[in-house]
Amino acid sequence: MLDRLELRTDQEKAIRGDGVSRLLEDRDSRAALIRGIRLHYHSAMSEPVRRLSSSMPQVARARNARRIMSNDIPERMTAEEQPYCIWHPDMATEDTYRSLASKFSGIRYQVGRACAAAGYHVLYQELDLLPEVSIAEEARESETDGGKLIYDEIMSFKSRYAIMDDCKRTIELRGYECPAYLNGNTEVRWRLAARQGITRWSNDDLLPCIEEDMHLGLEDQEVDQRHGTLTDDEAKLLYSPLPRDLPTVKKTLLTQMAAHDGNIERYAQLANSERTLTQLDQDCVIRGVLHHTMYARWWADQIKNDTIYARSAPYVWDIQRAIMARRIMLNDASVFEDGWPPGVPMPYIIWWPLQPQSDMLSLLAIKVPEMKRQCAAAAIVCDYENVYKNLDPEPSWHLWKVASLFATNPFYREDQEWRGRENGVDVKDDSFMESYILQ
Structure with a gap:
């Protein structure tokens, strides 16, 4: 059994992409491995990770996400191996996402979300998706020209749909909610910068966690200050009826x-x-x-x-x-x-x-x-x-x-x-x- 110091050293190596955690029964060690795989292409393509991915769907999803973000489309992916988040910590090219959606039709909404984060308006239109609220919020918060076009397009519809569930990491194509409203539930890309360091005595498994890595990092990290401060218009919501x-x-x-x-x-x-x-x-x-x-x-x-x-x-x-x-x-x-x-x-x-x-x-x-x-x-x-x-x-x-x-x-x-x-x-x-x- 590894002691606490050995566990932390193992987790640090995993996050840096320098190895596979020895105690994968440990929740934090698994999360550290997932974090490292998502960060480092060489870790994702290593033989130990490849072997693990055949028996651990969580590892397979992280490995496939890293490959996609590195513009390397997997040859095959079962539904269980398809990642939810494919737009953080990096984003693929528009052509990569286009080829991915063509090859794996079940991942089209994840591609649409990636388009919103990256501002790929042309590809978003090609996908012909239902106007989805998480994609709308991701597009608005991306602060890109293409993202604004995607947001405006979705908001132009009379009714919108809640298909992506960040807490459950699911795509609901049948039992979706409609009409749905933008309610700030989306774990938008800038929120993913927040990290809880492995140096903490204990870490929380917080939802939503669209990367499946418990928001772990080498050290604590907060979101950018401007994202943690309300604008004047946002502050007015404290004393106004909510739209x-x-x-x-x-x-x-x-x-x-x-x-x-x-x-x-x-x-x-x-x-x-x-x-x-x-x-x-x-x-x-x-x-x-x-x-x-x-x-x-x-x-x-x-x-x-x-x-x-x-x-x-x-x-x-x-x-x-x-x-x-x-x-x-x-x-x-x-x-x-x-x-x-x-x-x-x-x-x-x-x-x-x-x-x-x-x-x-x-x-x-x-x-x-x-x-x-x-x-x-x-x-x-x-x-x-x-x-x-x-x-x-x-x-x-x-x-x-x-x-x-x-x-x-x-x-x-x-x-x-x-x-x-x-x-x-x-x-x-x-x-x-x-x-x-x-x-």
């Missing part, structure tokens, strides 16, 4: 603001793909859930029905925890009338941004004894002295800290200190901070 066709793919801030504000309609429109939520995205969702009841209710339905919104959250249990906290703060005892729901995490803070009634805390402590400490903390903040005394909580650094920072009544801090002396616990010393595992 059906978004004029930008830079919708991260728009989506985060919709989540933060608990705006169901805007969030549902902006986040309607399986794009993985970042930690900041999810923090905004949690904030929205804690402050807005209807948004919390909507999210509860998404989680229950396992929708694309729920699947986009890598730590969905944190959202569940916020939903339960909101229900408790609204004095909704039905949530635990038969005990705590199995598999649902317990919240710790149940007193902000709303304060539950005293009877609610007493009932919660009876029905769910595991929540006694949370109830005591809420009683301290809400100044429910009788509830606190009835709970008779053990001395705790957690409760002492809550009393010190948030209680207006000094009784609770003094009581925790007294209980600490009686039980030989220094509640002021955080080394006595007993581990608290959120259920």
